[in-house]
Amino acid sequence: MKEEKLITVTSPLLPDLDDFHEMLQQIWNSRWITNNGSFHKQLEKELAAYLKVPFVSLFTNGTLPLITALQALHITGEVITTPYSFVATTHALWWNGIKPVFVDVDLSTGNIDPDKIESAITPRTTAIMPVHVYGKPCNTKRIKEIADKYGLKVIYDAAHAFGVEVNGESILNAGDMSTLSFHATKVYNTIEGGAMVMHDEETKRRIDYLKNFGFNGETEVIAPGINSKMDEMRAAYGLLNLKQVDAAIEARHQVAIRYRDVLRNVKGISFFDDMPGVKHNYSYFPIFIDAENYGMTRNELYEKMRASNILGRRYFYPLISEFSTYKGLESSRKDNLPNAHKMADSVICLPMHHMLGEEDVERIIKLIIN
Ligand SMILES: *Cc1c(COP(=O)(O)O)cnc(C)c1O
Numbered sequence: 001m002k003e004e005k006l007i008t009v010t011s012p013l014l015p016d017l018d019d020f021h022e023m024l025q026q027i028w029n030s031r032w033i034t035n036n037g038s039f040h041k042q043l044e045k046e047l048a049a050y051l052k053v054p055f056v057s058l059f060t061n062g063t064l065p066l067i068t069a070l071q072a073l074h075i076t077g078e079v080i081t082t083p084y085s086f087v088a089t090t091h092a093l094w095w096n097g098i099k100p101v102f103v104d105v106d107l108s109t110g111n112i113d114p115d116k117i118e119s120a121i122t123p124r125t126t127a128i129m130p131v132h133v134y135g136k137p138c139n140t141k142r143i144k145e146i147a148d149k150y151g152l153k154v155i156y157d158a159a160h161a162f163g164v165e166v167n168g169e170s171i172l173n174a175g176d177m178s179t180l181s182f183h184a185t186k187v188y189n190t191i192e193g194g195a196m197v198m199h200d201e202e203t204k205r206r207i208d209y210l211k212n213f214g215f216n217g218e219t220e221v222i223a224p225g226i227n228s229k230m231d232e233m234r235a236a237y238g239l240l241n242l243k244q245v246d247a248a249i250e251a252r253h254q255v256a257i258r259y260r261d262v263l264r265n266v267k268g269i270s271f272f273d274d275m276p277g278v279k280h281n282y283s284y285f286p287i288f289i290d291a292e293n294y295g296m297t298r299n300e301l302y303e304k305m306r307a308s309n310i311l312g313r314r315y316f317y318p319l320i321s322e323f324s325t326y327k328g329l330e331s332s333r334k335d336n337l338p339n340a341h342k343m344a345d346s347v348i349c350l351p352m353h354h355m356l357g358e359e360d361v362e363r364i365i366k367l368i369i370n
Contacts, residue, residue: 007360009313011353012184012191013248015240023236032232035212039235046242051163052170053197055204058235059211062159062181062194064228066092068210069155069177069196070127072203077124080152082112083321083332084340085131089157090320093129101125102321102331105340109272110134110286113339114142118150120331127153132161132171133316134284135187136272140166140174155179158197162188163249165279172197182238187252187283188245190238193230248354252282255356259285262365268294269368284315285352287368288343298346301368305348308367312348319344 027033034040040058048056059065070079070092079093083102093100103120106113110133117128128147130138138156147154154175158164162180164171172178182193198204206223209216214225230238263269268290274280289298296304298314305312319340321332334341351364 004309004363005360007310007351007356007364008353009311009349009351010185011355012189013187013241013244013354015237015244019240020237023240024233027232027236034229034231036208036229037232037235039232039239040230043230043235043238043242046239047195050242051172051197052165053172055198055201057196057198057204057207057211058230058238059179059194059196060228060230061192062179062183062186063088063092064211064226065179065194065196066129066155066157067095068207068226068228069179070096070098072206072210073127073153073155073176075127075153075155077126078122079127079129080112080117080120080125081129082131082133082340083319083326083337084110084133084316084343085157085320086159086316087320087323088159089129089131090326092157094325098126099124100326100329100331102326102329102337102340104337105133105343106139107339107342109136109138109275110343111136111138112143114139114146117143117146121150121152125150125152127155129155129157130175131157131159132164134272134286135160135162135164135281136275137161137164137166137171137278138174140171144174159183159186159194160283161281162186162283163245163279163281167277168279173199177203187249187281188238188241190230190234190241193234193238249281251354251356252352253280255352255361256282256285258358258361259287259350259365262369263287266294266369268292282352285350286315286347287350288346289348290346298348302348305364305367308363310351310364310367312350314344314347315349317344317347 156178158178159181182190214223
């Protein structure tokens, strides 16, 4: 039997190589390769405009802005978060000596369930760190009400939520700060990269110090900062990708439409529909397998796809609360997180990216419905 073409779960958005070369030439001419160079400044401005947010600070990846946000806000003690995410969300707490407190998710979105937050608050709670999982907006209004009532900070891990808007407003404006990842696997990438979004210029200045060792000018260090700066090469790459990200998102949208059209009629498979008033980015296409009705378990389907050279990913399985570092926490108990376990045990993210051709999508669909 002929080996079928490999279909990966994602494929990076790459700039035109000639265009990139031209920008590299400019960097070579200037001999300014990092430390807030001109492409870095330009990308911060263009991203703020594109994302409809007041201020953006670029980072070298999407994990360091999480760690830095917690530092900047002096978060200590306990932070309420979700187990249904990429492990970096909780690691950022651990790296700050903060105890994560997991709260279960809402099955209709996969996001932290606001109704379960209050009962997890203790005198040591200082913040809430939700995730807009798969780019689906959290209930930011309810979370803000709870945070205000108890005097808690809110830091959104918005790694999946590039460009997502609710009623014309960026979801990145919610909370005290939001962080983004521009990793190669995300909707918008700078190879490795990330950003923090903040509301005011003073916070932006403070974050810019913190990501550069705390340096203010040549001789003064105002805080124990870290080094998490983005360089000029990746900023240039990011400027080029920003011009084509809308087209890439639209290509993903078309794939989502086709998946939904067909899978809506398949027994034992469920997925998320678009939410009213939300501009989605189609960053992932998770489906959830009900083995009894579908006639096959999640893992069986996952293996069947692999055997046909179609690579799905079990995002997010296992839950963060199941990893050895976090497993012993009181809030990691399985009976505290029934919905998160249900999702983790049934999910497969189907291939979703701008390079998927119609034939690819039909091949994936055919395999799932058979
Ligand atoms: C990708 C991701 C991160 C980490 O971003 P990196 O750029 O890989 O450091 C953090 N949180 C979530 C939810 C992610 O998906």
